[in-house]
Amino acid sequence: MEVRNCRGCGRLFNYLQGQQMCPACMADLEDKFQSVKEFLRENPKAPLNVIAEKNDVSVKQIKQWVREERLTFTEESQITLECEACGGKVLTGRFCDKCRTSLQNEFSSAYKRPTATLTPKKNTNGKDKMRFLDN
């Protein structure tokens, strides 16, 4: 069995597939997710830092949930994330509607195009490369 450090509390836990945190932290995060969701429903115009502060979560975590499409901001919300392709306004997910559509088109039509700048990369965080450079 594989043991890893929990991303949340740093304690060792029995690593299960794809799990970054110990069961206690996972449950804790799920609680927070629910309260953020609830908070957003009651305060759709609350800025990101207020949501984070009131619910004791990091702004980064909230953005993460949006990227995972678990949280969606409404049109009336002041909060926007940037489209990873064009930098435009995104309410949920990683790409704006426009880019999402063109990405889908790109996939279905031209498989390889020299100017395919919107092709999503498998590894977008570039962590492996950075670790390599650090060494």
Ligand SMILES: [Zn+2]
């Ligand atoms: Zn933990």
Ligand SMILES: [Zn+2]
């Ligand atoms: Zn876009």
